[in-house]
Amino acid sequence: MAAEEAPRLVVPVQRSVTLRQTVDYAMAEVLAADGEPTVHFVFMATWRGGDPGTDADRDRAEALLDQIRIWARYECEEAGVNPETIEIETALIGLESYLFSPDEYADLLTSYAADHDLDRVVVDPEYSLVGHTTLLQPLEFELERSKLAIEEAPVDRPTRRDRLVSRPNLPRFLALFGVSFLFYQILGGFSGTFDLVTGIATAAIVAITLDSVSFYRDPTLVDSPKRILRGVVYVPYLLYEIVVSNLVVARLILDPRLDIDPRLTKVRVFVGSGFPLTTLANSITLTPGTLTVTAEDQELYVHSLAPFAREGLFDGSLERWVRFVFYGREAARFPSPRERGDTEVLQEPSDAASTDADESGGEER
Amino acid sequence: MTFVETAILAGVTVADLLLVAAALFVSLAVMMLYRAILGPTNQDRVLAVNVLGTNTVVILALLGAALGEPWFLDIALVYALLNFLMSIAISKFTVERGGVI
Amino acid sequence: MIEAIRIGLIVVAVVLGLFFTFVSATGVIRLPDVFSRAHTASQADTLGAGFALAAVALTLGWEPTTVKTVLLLVFIFVTNPTAAHAIARAAYEEGIEPWTTGDERR
Numbered sequence: 001m002a003a004e005e006a007p008r009l010v011v012p013v014q015r016s017v018t019l020r021q022t023v024d025y026a027m028a029e030v031l032a033a034d035g036e037p038t039v040h041f042v043f044m045a046t047w048r049g050g051d052p053g054t055d056a057d058r059d060r061a062e063a064l065l066d067q068i069r070i071w072a073r074y075e076c077e078e079a080g081v082n083p084e085t086i087e088i089e090t091a092l093i094g095l096e097s098y099l100f101s102p103d104e105y106a107d108l109l110t111s112y113a114a115d116h117d118l119d120r121v122v123v124d125p126e127y128s129l130v131g132h133t134t135l136l137q138p139l140e141f142e143l144e145r146s147k148l149a150i151e152e153a154p155v156d157r158p159t160r161r162d163r164l165v166s167r168p169n170l171p172r173f174l175a176l177f178g179v180s181f182l183f184y185q186i187l188g189g190f191s192g193t194f195d196l197v198t199g200i201a202t203a204a205i206v207a208i209t210l211d212s213v214s215f216y217r218d219p220t221l222v223d224s225p226k227r228i229l230r231g232v233v234y235v236p237y238l239l240y241e242i243v244v245s246n247l248v249v250a251r252l253i254l255d256p257r258l259d260i261d262p263r264l265t266k267v268r269v270f271v272g273s274g275f276p277l278t279t280l281a282n283s284i285t286l287t288p289g290t291l292t293v294t295a296e297d298q299e300l301y302v303h304s305l306a307p308f309a310r311e312g313l314f315d316g317s318l319e320r321w322v323r324f325v326f327y328g329r330e331a332a333r334f335p336s337p338r339e340r341g342d343t344e345v346l347q348e349p350s351d352a353a354s355t356d357a358d359e360s361g362g363e364e365r
Numbered sequence: 366m367t368f369v370e371t372a373i374l375a376g377v378t379v380a381d382l383l384l385v386a387a388a389l390f391v392s393l394a395v396m397m398l399y400r401a402i403l404g405p406t407n408q409d410r411v412l413a414v415n416v417l418g419t420n421t422v423v424i425l426a427l428l429g430a431a432l433g434e435p436w437f438l439d440i441a442l443v444y445a446l447l448n449f450l451m452s453i454a455i456s457k458f459t460v461e462r463g464g465v466i
Numbered sequence: 467m468i469e470a471i472r473i474g475l476i477v478v479a480v481v482l483g484l485f486f487t488f489v490s491a492t493g494v495i496r497l498p499d500v501f502s503r504a505h506t507a508s509q510a511d512t513l514g515a516g517f518a519l520a521a522v523a524l525t526l527g528w529e530p531t532t533v534k535t536v537l538l539l540v541f542i543f544v545t546n547p548t549a550a551h552a553i554a555r556a557a558y559e560e561g562i563e564p565w566t567t568g569d570e571r572r
Binding site: 368369371373379382383386389390393396397399400406408409411412413415416419420422423426427429430431435438439441442445446448449452453455456457459460 | 512
């Protein structure tokens, strides 16, 4: 190992499910080396510094970089290495301009690496440039043109597949074909041969063009029907909950005193990302009194209208149901968020102590 | 005599009931204009228009049933899709600061 | 007899639908900020629409077009909370602070 030069890494970071593992991998690479290894974690800003309304974005980015510093220090301590011997830097870059295309990101990263004499890029496989599509491939492609060595951190993804777009396969195709064909027939009112033929053609076009982006995981003959069945059991329960708490909320709203006490709360849930998380977030929104505002990884920011709604949320019955629907009966035996300590109320009434509210208000951004 | 022409009470038919309900839904939808115009934030306006759209879907369905024009439901279906897309597109537009979808 | 029950159910569904939509409209007008307004917009309104569409389905009876009503119902139940979530998220990302007790009414 002594013959090799000490690694000088640059790691573009962003909030993602595999970020922690990427940081761990980069740290493991650095800690295993002799000499004076260096690792820079950089956050590439998608906004321009100083623009109105971007303070929240900047604060979030800074918070993420702080978190990464803590992780890095922790890894050093785990390995029994003095953190001072390794150069660990974090930086927020790209504030001078808006970044649009992958080559602009690549140029920024390349020039940063050149400025700090770094020669290797470690990328998080879930890293995406704009936040809604995985654009890692174009970024990697653009980086190939530079002298930097590129490598993807080896990570286990909880539920996501390698890429958003995957190779087409038969079960997915058939499932999508079946659903679209049925939908077409319902719209057409099951009326004869003409609809049958055009339906087959339409469903085939839909299935061929969209089957690579329509599913999170492949439908199977055993699991998918089971999940659908358990979903059918869930619906009446959900409807019951909706009606009951709607009546409570209706009373609150029609009450002339308008006796509400809204707060923003944060709950960490364990249902897996993707479709299960969407189901849970939508169920929470559908149950009156609670509204999912945003989701970060497995943390849901939920706005609640009244104390009874917060209690219900922290009891976690919906979370247990969603676990039941997607993973079966065993998974539903799970402690509630309150028992796990995964709950947090982010706001205080502002007449209680306005200074306190300001402090906690800073954290929620 | 079809079902919608069945009298409920004193000559009031099911169709009348649905038409009255549709009229009340219209007035509730008009109430939404208050928020859609006054705001104060853009999100309030989108929200109000979204509720108005849902009400429109319901009104279309009620009219379709009352007047015996089941194809109104097709329009309601398309309207529901558009209404949903409108909310998502505008929200997305404001979040991404100019990057649409 | 069956006819009477059916008419009764239609009347109940229409009245409940109107009631919940009224609650939703009141909420959107009365509540203090965009987050709490999104509550009633997504929930009471969804339920109101659900009852009204149930009335429509009952009126149409056992016909192919009724399936469309059911489809519409399912669709509204999926999209309404999603839209409310998107709107609330947009408000949150723009930095609008949720209202708490003690704040001024907006």
